[in-house]
Amino acid sequence: MTQPDEPRFRRLLVTGGAGFIGSCFVRDRLARRDGTQIVVLDKLTYAGNRANLAPAESDPEEAARLRFVVGDIADPQVVAPLVADVDAVVNFAAESHVDRSILEPVDFLRTDVMGVHVLLEACRTEQARARAGERAAAPRMLQVSTDEVYGSVETGESAEQDRLEPRSPYSAAKAAGELLARSYFVTYGLDVVITRGSNTYGPYHHPEKLIPLFITNAIDDQQLPLYGDGMQRRDWLYVADHAGAIGHVLEHGESGEVYNIPAANERANREVVAALLERLGKPWSLVRRVADRPGHDRRYAMDGAKLAALGWKNTMPFEDGLAATVDWFRTNEAWWRPIKSGEWEDYYRRQYAARLADSRDAE
Numbered sequence: 001m002t003q004p005d006e007p008r009f010r011r012l013l014v015t016g017g018a019g020f021i022g023s024c025f026v027r028d029r030l031a032r033r034d035g036t037q038i039v040v041l042d043k044l045t046y047a048g049n050r051a052n053l054a055p056a057e058s059d060p061e062e063a064a065r066l067r068f069v070v071g072d073i074a075d076p077q078v079v080a081p082l083v084a085d086v087d088a089v090v091n092f093a094a095e096s097h098v099d100r101s102i103l104e105p106v107d108f109l110r111t112d113v114m115g116v117h118v119l120l121e122a123c124r125t126e127q128a129r130a131r132a133g134e135r136a137a138a139p140r141m142l143q144v145s146t147d148e149v150y151g152s153v154e155t156g157e158s159a160e161q162d163r164l165e166p167r168s169p170y171s172a173a174k175a176a177g178e179l180l181a182r183s184y185f186v187t188y189g190l191d192v193v194i195t196r197g198s199n200t201y202g203p204y205h206h207p208e209k210l211i212p213l214f215i216t217n218a219i220d221d222q223q224l225p226l227y228g229d230g231m232q233r234r235d236w237l238y239v240a241d242h243a244g245a246i247g248h249v250l251e252h253g254e255s256g257e258v259y260n261i262p263a264a265n266e267r268a269n270r271e272v273v274a275a276l277l278e279r280l281g282k283p284w285s286l287v288r289r290v291a292d293r294p295g296h297d298r299r300y301a302m303d304g305a306k307l308a309a310l311g312w313k314n315t316m317p318f319e320d321g322l323a324a325t326v327d328w329f330r331t332n333e334a335w336w337r338p339i340k341s342g343e344w345e346d347y348y349r350r351q352y353a354a355r356l357a358d359s360r361d362a363e
């Protein structure tokens, strides 16, 4: 019999563990000091940052249970030996920014679709080894997906069995990745679980995304480019709640099942921006109304009954989470300033220069 606090999977491969949500998962897991050993596989793209794991790497007990491998999930030669040594794979690795997928979709297909395929094939090899008695059990694979696969939801809430209607290259690639994962459960009997998390925010969030972009620009009194009317609605989930829910599904989720991870904190973009400006003590006049994102999803909202029935509950209220996030960015300039340089400047120009030149007051 396992004890209630004893992890079901002791050796984890966490792909994309140097990114925003993956690094939170790794930090929080190691901080439990339950003996879990983690191998992080991360390509360290523009979005990956080893500094995100510094709190774990600077703690000798945690560092001894963490191994960091720089590599690509779409490279079978890198992936196979790592999957051979673990009990479960948690795949956070992805190209994750919708605007970049609109500028340049190809990397999204490579990582978010082909990368998932490579991980699944490695798990299938291990399944064959388990069947041959060469290892105890096949690894479990948790595919981290997103609420964006449902497409824009004007009213009501998406439930897990609803039709997928992705509308951006990013969400289409994520949908393809999770459907492939599910097909490996159906066809090969692989132990696969899938999560669909909602818009996540918190410390270590890459400054390309709405909340950290607006916080860091506002700190520097720079303009804040609000797309369209700013009345798009998102359900904001604190990063530690998202990472915790993924861990819960990893332990308790039923094989072949999909679990929504909503936050129940739905807000219009304008409300979010007003709240963070208030916390920073900065004026609304920084906000500029700019040309909209093409194909912009108006709203995401998910039903969380299935995850609640599995015994998971989020803990962070939105107002507290946003205040903690604003304060974290205020006190961690040494983390985000280097990210907003180099490659960032080209991206920022491509994404925003013409938009800001044609912008108007947001009122």
Ligand code: NAD
Binding pocket: 015, 016, 017, 018, 019, 020, 021, 022, 041, 042, 043, 044, 045, 046, 047, 048, 049, 071, 072, 073, 074, 091, 092, 093, 094, 095, 096, 097, 111, 115, 144, 145, 146, 147, 174, 196, 197, 198, 199, 200, 201, 206
């Ligand atoms: P992120 O962009 O901050 O991090 C992605 C990480 O993956 C980076 O460390 C990057 O270096 C790594 N990576 C990219 N391509 C790779 C490759 N080919 N091989 C190995 N590593 C690679 O993303 P995030 O916001 O932390 O999102 C993590 C996961 O959660 C993604 O799968 C994303 O689709 C999903 N998700 C994100 C949100 C959100 O609001 N951020 C919400 C729901 C789901």
Ligand code: TDX
Binding pocket: 096, 097, 098, 099, 145, 146, 147, 148, 198, 199, 200, 208, 209, 210, 211, 213, 225, 226, 227, 228, 232, 233, 234, 269, 293
């Ligand atoms: O400059 C901006 N101006 C603006 O108005 C940016 C970057 C965003 N926005 C709007 C677009 C969205 O309505 O803010 C909202 C949030 O935008 P993002 O932070 O880019 O997130 P979103 O597109 O909703 O996607 C996020 O949630 C789901 C993550 O980036 C995805 O990885 C995740 O799957």
